[in-house]
Amino acid sequence: xxxxxxxAIEEFLRHVHQLAAALPQRGYVLNRCADRYRFAxxxxxxxxxxxxxxxxxxxxxxxxxxxxxxxxxxxxxxxSEGAPAELESFAFPQLAGRTPASPQVPAIPxxxxxxxxxxSGSTGENKPFPRTWSTMARSAAAEIDRLxxxxxxxxxxxxxxxxxxxxxxxxxxxxxxxxxxxxxxxxPFFPADIRAELRALPRPRCLVTTPTHLAVRLAEADELPELxxxxxxxxxxxxxxxxxxxxRFAAPLHExx
Numbered sequence: 001x002x003x004x005x006x007x008a009i010e011e012f013l014r015h016v017h018q019l020a021a022a023l024p025q026r027g028y029v030l031n032r033c034a035d036r037y038r039f040a041x042x043x044x045x046x047x048x049x050x051x052x053x054x055x056x057x058x059x060x061x062x063x064x065x066x067x068x069x070x071x072x073x074x075x076x077x078x079x080s081e082g083a084p085a086e087l088e089s090f091a092f093p094q095l096a097g098r099t100p101a102s103p104q105v106p107a108i109p110x111x112x113x114x115x116x117x118x119x120s121g122s123t124g125e126n127k128p129f130p131r132t133w134s135t136m137a138r139s140a141a142a143e144i145d146r147l148x149x150x151x152x153x154x155x156x157x158x159x160x161x162x163x164x165x166x167x168x169x170x171x172x173x174x175x176x177x178x179x180x181x182x183x184x185x186x187x188p189f190f191p192a193d194i195r196a197e198l199r200a201l202p203r204p205r206c207l208v209t210t211p212t213h214l215a216v217r218l219a220e221a222d223e224l225p226e227l228x229x230x231x232x233x234x235x236x237x238x239x240x241x242x243x244x245x246x247x248r249f250a251a252p253l254h255e256x257x
Contacts, residue, residue, distance in 0.1 A: 001156060001201060002037045002185040012041065013103040015095045020045035022093055028052050028074040028116075030067070030087060032059070032164065037185035038079045038092050039163040040173050043115075046077075047108050047133065053115040055164050056126060059084055063126060110134035117166050140174035147254055149179050152228060156201040158184040159208040160194065167233050167257065171208045181206075191220045204228035207249070211237045218244055227251035 001007070019041055023029075029051045033039040046053055054074065056063055064084040068074055076083045079092040108114070114133040118126040144150060157176055161168035176183040184201065188194045194217060198205060206229035209217075214232060217224065218241070230245055230253040237255050246253050 001182060002035075004200060006182075007037065009105075010102050012044075013105065015041045016044040016048065017103050018095050019093070020048040023049050023051065023077070024075055024088075024090055026051060026073045026075050028054055028071040030054050030056075030064075030074060030076045030084070032076060032083065033079040033092055034162070034187065035079050035185050036159065036163050036172060036183060036187060040176075040183060041095075042077045042092065043163075043173065044177075047112070047114055048106060050112065052113050052130075054118075055115055055166070055169065056118045057120045057165075061086070063121070066126075108133045115169075136170070136174060137178055140170050140178040143170065143256070144175055144179040147229075147231070149175065149181065149229070152204045152206075153180050154182055155204040155206050155228065156182045156184055157206045157208060158194075158197055158201065159187065160189070160213045161208065161210060161234070162187060168208070171231055171233070171256075191217050191222070195222065195225060198225045198227065206231065210234045211241060214245055215241060218248055224248045230254065231256065233257045 023045060029046050031039055031042045031053050033042050043053060054067060054071065056067060064086045068086050074087060076087040076089045077092060078089055083089040110133060112133045113130050114136055115131050117129045117131060149155065157172050159168055159172040163169050163173050172183060175181055186197055188197045198207065205227055207227055208231045211232060212235060227249045228251055230249055230251050232253060233256045242253050
């Protein structure tokens with residue numbers, strides 16, 4: 001769901017192929033697209049081009065400088081201003097909505113390195129963790145099966161966490177790709193925006209969030225839209241907050257990690 005409109009898989013595939021043809025010839029890409037749909041298109045297009053997504057925990061100048069030194073052909077794919085000055089930036093282009101061809105879902109080699117995630121660096125240097133496409137796909141499929149999400153085909157997933165974060169990447173982008181779910185492109189921040197975006201989504205619908213974001217939502221007195229599923233991670237979640245969330249959203253809450 002993008003800008004209030006349902007985007008079919010055929011249109012997504014066309015966008016992926018269009019962007020893949022336009023991307024520069026590089027080995028590594030920093031995908032900082034804030035729009036979750038554009039991030040997903042960029043992620044899939046880079047897979048087609050055999051480009052590895054670097055997903056650092058932040059964009060501090062010192063970390064970006066180290067990444068630029070370690071990965072000399074790294075560039076930045078961005079859909080907004082503020083891209084790191086240390087990197088060549090490629091602006092996410094305007095993509096055609098419809099083209100005559102309907103591409104097939106591509107087969108990505110299982111051993112292809114799809115992304116390199118990095119630790120926070122709190123204990124020293126940011127340690128890289130390469131992830132192959134098969135590893136990432138299996139991880140998302142395991143989460144889908146453990147949460148029994150195949151019983152909710154087409155469920156709309158709205159996330160308050162960025163897709164560049166491992167939790168946001170797996171529990172929104174990859175779960176949508178591997179589980180037949182529907183991805184919501186936005187990342188609303190304010191409680192009123194989250195309520196409005198959730199209400200605009202068809203049922204079944206799901207919120208992927210964190211305890212901190214959840215506490216802010218529940219502090220509001222306004223009525224919350226009913227959901228079918230709540231997913232929470234990244235920090236300790238008290239039983240009291242979990243019970244309050246289930247009651248206010250009228251949905252089961254699952255905690256992972």
